[in-house]
Amino acid sequence: MIRTVAGVAELRAHLAGWRERGQRIALVPTMGNLHPGHHSLIELARRNADRVVASVFVNPTQFGPDEDFARYPRTPEADAEGLARAGCDLLFLPGVEAMYPLGVEAAVRIRVPGLADVLEGAARPGHFDGVASVVARLFNLVRPDVALFGRKDYQQLQVIRHLVRDLAFAIDIVPGPTVREPDGLAMSSRNQYLGAEERRVAVEIIRNLRTMREQAALGLPIAGIEQEALERLAAAGFAVDYAVIRRADLGRPEAGNEAGLIGLIAARLGRTRLIDNLAFDEPLDAC
Numbered sequence: 001m002i003r004t005v006a007g008v009a010e011l012r013a014h015l016a017g018w019r020e021r022g023q024r025i026a027l028v029p030t031m032g033n034l035h036p037g038h039h040s041l042i043e044l045a046r047r048n049a050d051r052v053v054a055s056v057f058v059n060p061t062q063f064g065p066d067e068d069f070a071r072y073p074r075t076p077e078a079d080a081e082g083l084a085r086a087g088c089d090l091l092f093l094p095g096v097e098a099m100y101p102l103g104v105e106a107a108v109r110i111r112v113p114g115l116a117d118v119l120e121g122a123a124r125p126g127h128f129d130g131v132a133s134v135v136a137r138l139f140n141l142v143r144p145d146v147a148l149f150g151r152k153d154y155q156q157l158q159v160i161r162h163l164v165r166d167l168a169f170a171i172d173i174v175p176g177p178t179v180r181e182p183d184g185l186a187m188s189s190r191n192q193y194l195g196a197e198e199r200r201v202a203v204e205i206i207r208n209l210r211t212m213r214e215q216a217a218l219g220l221p222i223a224g225i226e227q228e229a230l231e232r233l234a235a236a237g238f239a240v241d242y243a244v245i246r247r248a249d250l251g252r253p254e255a256g257n258e259a260g261l262i263g264l265i266a267a268r269l270g271r272t273r274l275i276d277n278l279a280f281d282e283p284l285d286a287c
């Protein structure tokens with residue numbers, strides 16, 4: 001069984017022992033309901049540090065009022081087992097009081113301007129303020145040498161990088177590749193909300209990202225590529241928040257043949273909101 005701590009004092013005592021021995025500490029922040037995508041981050045953490053801490057906290061401040069905070073799947077026992085198998089040393093499972101000691105209403109909020117207002121930020125106002133605020137707290141509590149985040153949440157990764165640079169956290173940020181189901185659907189805790197027919201249709205997201213990549217490689221105009229993807233997704237039954245091509249820094253590209261472009265899609269199937277992205281210079285066999 002993996003060692004699990006809920007309190008800040010206990011967490012700090014544990015970390016102090018490792019630090020005294022000069023061990024490099026990795027942090028993998030999660031909201032739990034762990035799947036092979038999360039486990040791959042733990043394994044990557046193992047290769048980047050001597051000790052690996054995972055946090056499981058369904059952070060209320062990153063959910064909008066009409067979102068799925070209450071029904072977000074919570075599976076602490078299975079999470080603990082999976083973390084132990086993946087090579088994690090310590091599970092930090094805080095309650096709201098440990099993360100927000102003054103209460104959620106009184107909590108200091110961190111805002112990343114610009115980046116937090118586009119794409120995911122435009123569709124989910126306040127979401128990245130919640131993410132930046134909780135990750136900054138986790139960084140201060142754990143004080144890791146390295147922290148790992150999935151490319152699956154590409155914009156989140158950019159927000160975290162901005163946070164770390166601007167607030168001078170001495171933490172290396174290491175991204176992990178997106179782990180997918182055999183048909184290409186990006187693994188996500190929210191996939192289990194999908195009904196059988198929705199699950200069959202969900203694969204259209206990665207299919208469209210691949211088509212966008214192929215069309216960009218042919219030099220087709222970006223606006224046309226985006227519009228076609230939007231129409232195909234809508235025809236398949238999605239309510240699309242965005243289907244776009246951006247530069248790695250999420251700025252708008254001038255032309256589709258620029259290096260380092262990335263396609264990003266967010267779309268809803270019924271009540272389930274799915275996101276995915278594809279870096280166009282990733283090797284074709286990778287996804």
Ligand code: AMP
Binds near residue numbers: 152
């Ligand atoms: P979450 O529990 O959804 O907040 O995710 C915790 C971490 O796991 C984040 O850094 C995510 O980007 C990452 N993650 C989620 N899904 C995947 C996936 N399919 N492949 C790789 N990393 C993922």
